[in-house]
Amino acid sequence: xxxxxxxxxxxxxxxxxxxxxxxxxxxxxxxxxxxxxxxxxxxxxxxxxxxxxxxxxxxxxxxxxxxxxxxxxxxxxxxxxxxxxxxxxxxxxxxxxxxxxxxxxxxxxxxxxxxxxxxxxxxxxxxxxxxxxxxxxxxxxxxxxxxxxxxxxxxxxxxxxxxxxxxxxxxxxxxxxxxxxxxxxxxxxxxxxxxxxxxxxxxxxxxxxxxxxxxxxxxxxxxxxxxxxxxx
Amino acid sequence: xxxxxxxxxxxxxxxxxxxxxxxxxxxxxxxxxxxxxxxxxxxxxxxxxxxxxxxxxxxxxxxxxxxxxxxxxxxxxxxxxxxxxxxxxxxxxxxxxxxxxxxxxxxxxxxxxxxxxxxxxxxxxxxxxxxxxxxxxxxxxxxxxxxxxxxxxxxxxxxxxxxxxxxxxxxxxxxxxxxxxxxxxxxxxxxxxxxxxxxxxxxxxxxxxxxxxxxxxxxxxxxxxxxxxxxxxxxxxxxxxxxxxxxxxxxxxxxxxxxxxxxxxxxxx
Numbered sequence: 001x002x003x004x005x006x007x008x009x010x011x012x013x014x015x016x017x018x019x020x021x022x023x024x025x026x027x028x029x030x031x032x033x034x035x036x037x038x039x040x041x042x043x044x045x046x047x048x049x050x051x052x053x054x055x056x057x058x059x060x061x062x063x064x065x066x067x068x069x070x071x072x073x074x075x076x077x078x079x080x081x082x083x084x085x086x087x088x089x090x091x092x093x094x095x096x097x098x099x100x101x102x103x104x105x106x107x108x109x110x111x112x113x114x115x116x117x118x119x120x121x122x123x124x125x126x127x128x129x130x131x132x133x134x135x136x137x138x139x140x141x142x143x144x145x146x147x148x149x150x151x152x153x154x155x156x157x158x159x160x161x162x163x164x165x166x167x168x169x170x171x172x173x174x175x176x177x178x179x180x181x182x183x184x185x186x187x188x189x190x191x192x193x194x195x196x197x198x199x200x201x202x203x204x205x206x207x208x209x210x211x212x213x214x215x216x217x218x219x220x221x222x223x224x225x226x227x228x229x230x231x232x
Numbered sequence: 233x234x235x236x237x238x239x240x241x242x243x244x245x246x247x248x249x250x251x252x253x254x255x256x257x258x259x260x261x262x263x264x265x266x267x268x269x270x271x272x273x274x275x276x277x278x279x280x281x282x283x284x285x286x287x288x289x290x291x292x293x294x295x296x297x298x299x300x301x302x303x304x305x306x307x308x309x310x311x312x313x314x315x316x317x318x319x320x321x322x323x324x325x326x327x328x329x330x331x332x333x334x335x336x337x338x339x340x341x342x343x344x345x346x347x348x349x350x351x352x353x354x355x356x357x358x359x360x361x362x363x364x365x366x367x368x369x370x371x372x373x374x375x376x377x378x379x380x381x382x383x384x385x386x387x388x389x390x391x392x393x394x395x396x397x398x399x400x401x402x403x404x405x406x407x408x409x410x411x412x413x414x415x416x417x418x419x420x421x422x423x424x425x426x427x428x429x430x431x432x433x434x435x436x437x438x439x440x441x442x443x444x445x446x447x448x449x450x451x452x453x454x455x456x457x458x459x460x461x462x463x464x465x466x467x468x469x470x471x472x473x474x475x476x477x478x479x480x481x482x483x484x485x486x487x488x489x490x491x492x493x494x495x496x497x498x499x500x501x
Binding site: 036217220226227229230 | 474
């Protein structure tokens, strides 16, 4: 029993929120500016491309793929609104409100479609090699960094789940707390490195407004973008 | 890649179980904040008065002349500093000691009081007290020791010289009055925002040409202002309040730029 308690405690301690920030200087590629803040501030990457939100729902949450895409777009819009209005970032959206890829954004003639770039990203992330693909995407879209958001929707607990949890000495509860549902990563175009990461265990319920509020809380500790008045 | 990783959750459980070692470590490390201007040993009203005095000395009214242009930068109030919450938390260890005393006096009757007082309330309350005090001291020192009027004056001179590089400056008076600045509550319960609110008055021969509010605030922000820096107080206090100092520097430059924009729009000759 004592060992079990220690295991559960360790899981709890090492869970819920994972925050990582690079200590190395970050370098924007779209502007030059006098350094008014620490060189490693994420806010120096003021122009960010937002990759389509990757939504992983539980079985039976959405009746069709279109509903799932609409939900993903809703989450994406909430992130964009918060980062633009509250944090001052200049956001480049790769898909429009009709979910069409905005290939007119491409500033590099070598790439004909943003969709191809995104598919390239999915292949490379599976291999764990993101550096070169981030640099390609960032340079093609002329942005300082790339933001990736992933959401896992978890089925709300019923009475049976709660009883099972009690029978299993809260192990399912601790497991839930330990597994983050919402993750956000910011990569730097110049080097392709991961600069900022936040992963949280947030209860994603059926209520959309609660979900978006929970989602944007992941960005609350993110430093503001460098104000446009300070770039040359 | 050098990465700084922070993992946190269910702090209550963690802190109450891991107690003293963590308590002593954090208290010793985080209360050691270099504060050369504002003396650390002052407490309560004495410290508040000293904060006001230091702030007033470091933020005098700045009057400068650039050709025919007169520039005045002054502060109408002292810096906004968040409530010192740690004093309220300071009451919890004595409460815990009361519980502990009760448990020690009659262990069979008050066994739970021993656990609640000795293992949870005293260590947790003491840890939170030092943690909150560290946050408050860092932010208070950074804001009190800020030289905001001097910095705005300096930024204005640089930008005025750049704006009128090949021509003489107009014969006008520019007055920037800082009505409020500092860290205040925000619309989100978990966050505080660093705000600046100021008035800009442009006049010629004692005749007011233009008056405008320049606000970098959570609500009623000026259209050309960036969003205010909002985050938790802990994040503001980290690394000797690095974010407070960086934000102050940026706001002086942004404020100067916003004023110059307004002057140039007036087409003064």
